[in-house]
Amino acid sequence: MGKYEPLTEHLRRQPKDYVEMTFKEIEDIIEEKLPPSAKVHRAWWSNNRENKSMASAWLASGFRSARVNMKAGKLTFRRDHPRELDEADKRSAEKRYPTLKRHSLIGWMKGTVTIAPGVDLTEPADPEWGERVWGDQK
Numbered sequence: 001m002g003k004y005e006p007l008t009e010h011l012r013r014q015p016k017d018y019v020e021m022t023f024k025e026i027e028d029i030i031e032e033k034l035p036p037s038a039k040v041h042r043a044w045w046s047n048n049r050e051n052k053s054m055a056s057a058w059l060a061s062g063f064r065s066a067r068v069n070m071k072a073g074k075l076t077f078r079r080d081h082p083r084e085l086d087e088a089d090k091r092s093a094e095k096r097y098p099t100l101k102r103h104s105l106i107g108w109m110k111g112t113v114t115i116a117p118g119v120d121l122t123e124p125a126d127p128e129w130g131e132r133v134w135g136d137q138k
Contacts, residue, residue, distance in 0.1 A: 004057030006030050011061035017079040019063065024073065042068050045075060 006029050011019060027034055038044045038054075045065045049056045058065060063077040115121065 002053060002057070003032060004030055004054045007054070008057045008061045011058055011063045011077060014063075019077045020074065021077065022072075022074040039073065040070070042070055 007026060010029050023034055023039060035044075044052070044054075045068045046052070047055055047059060047064045049059050055065070058077055059080075062080050064080055066076050066078040068075040
């Protein structure tokens with residue numbers, strides 16, 4: 001069992017889509033101290049599975065690290081694929097977050113912009129700009 005496997009199991013058991021934890025709570029779960037870099041470098045909490053075994057732990061549980069507060073020593077894990085809310089949860093969310101409804105102006109320009117066939121949006125608009133700016137300095 002890997003060092004961070006208890007964190008994976010802990011997150012898998014969580015019923016909510018957001019789990020707030022302190023660094024101390026994580027240390028209690030894994031029964032070891034976090035490395036000093038975890039407490040001073042925000043990048044330690046990145047979701048890069050290839051770089052870090054601890055990121056693999058929470059990613060394997062279906063969560064991603066989010067809202068890392070280094071000063072307070074806490075972060076939020078967010079479920080990658082939120083579970084389907086039942087009716088009671090939906091009513092509760094609507095009461096707590098009434099402003100989360102989509103604004104009527106969102107998407108009002110949908111379908112008004114078209115790109116001509118054959119246009120490559122990744123192509124520079126003016127390929128010779130470098131010659132004009134830099135001249136013979138190459």
